[in-house]
């Protein structure tokens with residue numbers, strides 16, 4: 001059965017490996033991910049990881065931070081075999097629902113300007129590009145596009 005929940009401790013190793021493969025020098029390490037899990041009873045003003053899974057099988061995850069002013073999405077990932085099935089939308093909607101419940105006003109993300117798949121995903125989900133940070137990413141150098149959606 002498909003479920004969205006806090007990431008399971010036993011999936012942190014797998015998530016850290018996905019981070020390295022997918023995000024290279026922007027990867028969250030095993031230790032950072034473990035630290036994020038420690039206070040996961042705190043949904044507000046805290047980094048959190050939710051996973052979407054089929055029973056115990058990890059399909060994808062979202063790393064986010066909810067505060068009063070705005071909610072940040074740090075990472076969103078869905079494994080290749082399960083892309084374009086609406087799973088990232090489900091993860092995003094879960095965070096949006098919580099962010100609204102905690103009175104956050106905006107949701108923001110930062111994305112490499114060459115990540116066309118992610119950009120299409122955010123535009124489809126009603127985000128608007130509000131700014132650009134030139135040469136923000138290294139190895140390879142790339143601009144960061146900042147997208148925002150009101151809640």
Ligand SMILES: CC(C)(COP(=O)(O)OP(=O)(O)OC[C@H]1O[C@@H](n2cnc3c(N)ncnc32)[C@H](O)[C@@H]1OP(=O)(O)O)[C@@H](O)C(=O)NCCC(=O)NCCS
Nearest residue numbers: 075076077078083084085086087088089117118120121124
């Ligand atoms: C971006 C990502 C999370 C999308 O996950 P997903 O589960 O495939 O997304 P969804 O199925 O919910 O897509 C919803 C809509 O977004 C758009 N979209 C998603 N992936 C797309 C793609 N590869 N090309 C074009 N549009 C895309 C489409 O409009 C899609 O609706 P449709 O399938 O009905 O056309 C996934 O491609 C991914 O994990 N990418 C690698 C990690 C990454 O770059 N993350 C973002 C930066 S942190």
